[in-house]
Amino acid sequence: xxxxxxxxxxxxxxxxxxxxxxxxxxxxxxxxxxxxxxxxxxxxxxxxxxxxxxxxxxxxxxxxxxxxxxxxxxxxxxxxxxxxxxxxxxxxxxxxxxxxxxxxxxxxxxxxxxxxxxxxxxxxxxxxxxxxxxxxxxxxxxxxxxxxxxxxxxxxxxxxxxxxxxxxxxxxxxxxxxxxxxxxxxxxxxxxxxxxxxxxxxxxxxxxxxxxxxxxxxxxxxxxxxxxxxxxxxxxxxxxxxxxxxxxxxxxxxxxxxxxxxxxxxxxxxxxxxxxxxxxxxxxxxxxxxxxxxxxxxxxxxxxxxxxxxxxxxxxxxxxxxxxxxxxxxxxxxxxxxxxxxxxxxxxxxxxxxxxxxxxxxxxxxxxxxxxxxxxxxxxxxxxxxxxxxxxxxxx
Amino acid sequence: xxxxxxxxxxxxxxxxxxxxxxxxxxxxxxxxxxxxxxxxxxxxxxxxxxxxxxxxxxxxxxxxxxxxxxxxxxxxxxxxxxxxxxxxxxxxxxxxxxxxxxxxxxxxxxxxxxxxxxxxxxxxxxxxxxxxxxxxxxxxxxxxxxxxxxxxxxxxxxxxxxxxxxxxxxxxxxxxxxxxxxxxxxxxxxxxxxxxxxxxxxxxxxxxxxxxxxxxxxxxxxxxxxxxxxxxxxxxxxxxxxxxxxxxxxxxxxxxxxxxxxxxxxxxxxxxxxxxxxxxxxxxxxxxxxxxxxxxxxxxxxxxxxxxxxxxxxxxxxxxxxxxxxxxxxxxxxxxxxxxxxxxxxxxxxxxxxxxxxxxxxxxxxxxxxxxxxxxxxxxxxxxxxxxxxxxxxxxxxxxxxxxxxxxxxxxxxxxxxxxxxxxxxxxxxxxxxxxxxxxxxxxxxxxx
Numbered sequence: 001x002x003x004x005x006x007x008x009x010x011x012x013x014x015x016x017x018x019x020x021x022x023x024x025x026x027x028x029x030x031x032x033x034x035x036x037x038x039x040x041x042x043x044x045x046x047x048x049x050x051x052x053x054x055x056x057x058x059x060x061x062x063x064x065x066x067x068x069x070x071x072x073x074x075x076x077x078x079x080x081x082x083x084x085x086x087x088x089x090x091x092x093x094x095x096x097x098x099x100x101x102x103x104x105x106x107x108x109x110x111x112x113x114x115x116x117x118x119x120x121x122x123x124x125x126x127x128x129x130x131x132x133x134x135x136x137x138x139x140x141x142x143x144x145x146x147x148x149x150x151x152x153x154x155x156x157x158x159x160x161x162x163x164x165x166x167x168x169x170x171x172x173x174x175x176x177x178x179x180x181x182x183x184x185x186x187x188x189x190x191x192x193x194x195x196x197x198x199x200x201x202x203x204x205x206x207x208x209x210x211x212x213x214x215x216x217x218x219x220x221x222x223x224x225x226x227x228x229x230x231x232x233x234x235x236x237x238x239x240x241x242x243x244x245x246x247x248x249x250x251x252x253x254x255x256x257x258x259x260x261x262x263x264x265x266x267x268x269x270x271x272x273x274x275x276x277x278x279x280x281x282x283x284x285x286x287x288x289x290x291x292x293x294x295x296x297x298x299x300x301x302x303x304x305x306x307x308x309x310x311x312x313x314x315x316x317x318x319x320x321x322x323x324x325x326x327x328x329x330x331x332x333x334x335x336x337x338x339x340x341x342x343x344x345x346x347x348x349x350x351x352x353x354x355x356x357x358x359x360x361x362x363x364x365x366x367x368x369x370x371x372x373x374x375x376x377x378x379x380x381x382x383x384x385x386x387x388x389x390x391x392x393x394x395x396x
Numbered sequence: 397x398x399x400x401x402x403x404x405x406x407x408x409x410x411x412x413x414x415x416x417x418x419x420x421x422x423x424x425x426x427x428x429x430x431x432x433x434x435x436x437x438x439x440x441x442x443x444x445x446x447x448x449x450x451x452x453x454x455x456x457x458x459x460x461x462x463x464x465x466x467x468x469x470x471x472x473x474x475x476x477x478x479x480x481x482x483x484x485x486x487x488x489x490x491x492x493x494x495x496x497x498x499x500x501x502x503x504x505x506x507x508x509x510x511x512x513x514x515x516x517x518x519x520x521x522x523x524x525x526x527x528x529x530x531x532x533x534x535x536x537x538x539x540x541x542x543x544x545x546x547x548x549x550x551x552x553x554x555x556x557x558x559x560x561x562x563x564x565x566x567x568x569x570x571x572x573x574x575x576x577x578x579x580x581x582x583x584x585x586x587x588x589x590x591x592x593x594x595x596x597x598x599x600x601x602x603x604x605x606x607x608x609x610x611x612x613x614x615x616x617x618x619x620x621x622x623x624x625x626x627x628x629x630x631x632x633x634x635x636x637x638x639x640x641x642x643x644x645x646x647x648x649x650x651x652x653x654x655x656x657x658x659x660x661x662x663x664x665x666x667x668x669x670x671x672x673x674x675x676x677x678x679x680x681x682x683x684x685x686x687x688x689x690x691x692x693x694x695x696x697x698x699x700x701x702x703x704x705x706x707x708x709x710x711x712x713x714x715x716x717x718x719x720x721x722x723x724x725x726x727x728x729x730x731x732x733x734x735x736x737x738x739x740x741x742x743x744x745x746x747x748x749x750x751x752x753x754x755x756x757x758x759x760x761x762x763x764x765x766x767x768x769x770x771x772x773x774x775x776x777x778x779x780x781x782x783x784x785x786x787x788x789x790x791x792x793x794x795x796x797x798x799x800x801x802x803x804x805x806x807x808x809x810x811x812x813x814x815x816x817x818x819x820x821x822x823x824x825x826x827x828x829x830x831x832x833x834x835x836x837x838x839x840x841x842x843x844x845x
Contacts, residue, residue, distance in 0.1 A: 058528075062528075071507075071528070071529065073528060074528070075523060075524045075527040075528035076527045076528075077520075077523050077524075077527060078524075081520075170640070173610070173611070173640075173641075174610055174638070174640075182611065182612070183541045183610075183611030183612045183641070184541060184544050184545075184566060184571060184612045185515050185516075185541065185544065185545050187545070187548045188548075285516065285519065285520075286549075286552065287515070287516065287519055287545060287548065287549070288516075289514075289515040289516050289541070289545065291514050291515065291516065292514065292515070292516035292517075328517075328520075329520055329521070329524055330524070332509070332510050332521070333507060333508065333509050333510075333521065333524055333525075335508065341459075341508050343459035343460075343508060343509075343510045344459035344460030344461075344464065344510045344512070346510065347460070
């Protein structure tokens with residue numbers, strides 16, 4: 001699963017979230033300066049993308065939808081939801097795409113953070129503190145789970161994480177129902193608004209465009225922070241070791257590094273991202289249920305989003321989250337003239353998209369963009385295809 | 397979150413700004429025209445006021461997951477209701493206030509969503525209907541978990557929710573909300589209706605053993621069974637054992653049932669779970685040693701377990717064999733459209749939609765607090781179950797409950813799987829506003845206080 005990202009390293013790709021690799025590969029003072037520059041570039045370009053994102057998703061698609069007579073526009077809550085999942089899969093990709101560990105239990109961190117934030121809100125209804133509280137719980141939980149699971153690799157690791165996640169799920173549904181609300185779900189979450197409740201989360205930032213809510217702005221800021229942190233990690237020597245672990249664990253061990261420690265750290269870091277996302281999710285939805293928070297399918301969804309978006313880059317999985325949530329929340333409600341309602345077929349549609357993307361663009365949606373950019377930049381079409389073919393996600 | 401708090405939504409702006417597409421400044425210019433329109437006698441609330449010639453209902457049913465067959469039948473009921481509201485026909489001709497010309501002169505349009513029998517998916521789907529499609533009313537669900545989750549969302553968003561299949565006591569008990577109404581009966585009423593029949597049939601002073609699906613519905617269901625079997629029949633409970641929702645193999649639970657002590661085995665399972673547990677209990681030969689009871693029947697289960705249901709007692713919301721005029725006409729026009737008898741899910745869906753529409757007509761506005769006041773304490777008949785009251789204190793319909801018995805496999809047909817044993821009148825059922833599940837109910841605000 002280790003995405004070799006050398007294919008897009010030499011290209012200055014004019015895309016918001018591109019992370020180029022020169023500094024990671026290079027060394028010395030100039031590379032460090034380059035790193036700083038790229039940091040800014042990544043954050044600013046992403047910020048620009050975040051500003052237009054709800055407009056494109058809701059207003060532009062809404063107008064297109066009215067013209068063609070099929071409702072394909074998003075709704076006000078959707079952009080925030082996409083970003084929340086985006087935050088999670090950025091962290092998940094640090095584990096899957098860089099370190100090469102496939103965890104099937106990340107719902108445990110997502111869900112535990114969500115429940116912690118929800119419970120915390122009963123005492124202190126502050127969104128920011130809820131995120132912090134949720135993240136701390138997820139982090140503390142990740143340590144023992146990681147400690148046990150990391151000792152095995154491959155499918156055993158995946159199943160161990162899955163088992164821990166499911167254990168939490170059944171606990172939340174049954175014995176823990178007094179705390180979690182069990183199958184009735186946990187509602188009554190009090191997130192009063194930012195800055196001691198002065199700014200309600202559902203207030204609009206711009207009068208006419210109701211897609212730009214305070215919640216969206218809040219999520220965007222967290223997203224930018226997550227991206228910045230992720231970028232710093234993968235461009236640091238520490239992140240290089242993660243990558244090296246994904247490439248070849250034995251070699252890293254021969255160099256004299258403590259493989260276990262680095263893998264555990266990668267696991268915990270990705271759990272932190274999942275925790276932030278989980279807490280944000282509960283602020284956004286004002287509701288959490290064991291099936292959403294802790295069931296193994298949620299973990300599977302993280303995997304699908306990540307692979308769909310492309311494991312080979314930092315921002316890639318966010319595209320996966322976008323496609324996933326768009327299909328799940330918008331396409332599922334579409335009624336086509338001849339075929340009728342999509343409804344439950346949305347997973348089928350998603351599956352078709354997934355197969356198409358993984359088949360044609362092994363590096364995911366991001367890989368497709370990168371190849372396209374390479375072509376536009378004057379490289380021949382054949383060349384553009386090459387990186388995709390050369391470092392497909394299936395290479396192990 | 398992400399609720400539409402202003403009167404002016406994106407759609408309004410886009411419509412106001414016309415095909416120009418430059419939604420920014422021109423939209424602002426159109427603002428005064430919409431806000432000051434003569435139609436708004438009440439302040440904006442939820443998706444009120446309704447703009448344009450159409451009013452949107454959101455049909456949020458399970459199209460995937462373990463209750464998807466019921467979702468499909470609910471959807472058939474909803475679409476029939478929509479058709480009749482717009483064009484007349486069916487019960488629309490008989491109900492007071494309904495004209496067959498839409499609701500308050502507006503054509504009824506609908507959006508559909510898939511709840512996947514999952515509370516959070518259902519909430520997201522409902523959020524889309526409320527925020528993007530401006531649905532004035534959401535209805536659906538085929539799981540109490542889903543109904544409770546969505547009705548809480550609707551309370552926050554100040555959009556009406558009409559429950560479909562949900563049998564847990566919590567829906568109109570501890571988790572009740574002002575913006576939700578339930579036509580279906582609940583587990584408590586099942587206990588009240590079923591216990592006397594069983595006491596008469598099987599005798600007094602028996603021992604019973606329960607298995608229940610371990611979630612909201614199953615928990616309240618088994619508690620109600622315990623209460624009424626103990627009170628009415630003077631039975632005593634040996635044990636009550638939870639089984640995880642979605643279990644397919646019940647053999648280990650069934651083998652734990654003490655055969656020599658148990659007189660009655662109660663399987664508090666629904667849908668696919670019941671379709672698994674009941675045949676397995678029969679296969680294990682438990683029916684030789686004891687009586688088996690399935691408190692809540694549904695068609696999916698009856699079809700899947702058709703060989704096993706012969707003689708087994710349970711309750712149902714409604715059945716196509718009822719002989720009153722309303723039931724017969726519903727069966728007739730449903731059969732015309734879909735070529736088989738409707739399940740009770742279709743009746744609830746149809747009824748709940750018409751109830752809302754009729755309340756809007758009586759209130760003469762879509763403004764939710766007024767519509768809610770029209771529904772609270774409303775007496776009605778013509779929904780197939782005689783006289784009913786939509787009680788104001790907990791929004792639970794007080795109505796008759798049917799006790800059913802599985803038909804013998806030899807006399808079963810595609811539609812006839814169950815026989816009606818008795819129709820327990822509503823006066824023998826129910827509970828006061830300060831008793832039973834209603835004691836825990838706090839409805840919350842109307843939104844116009």
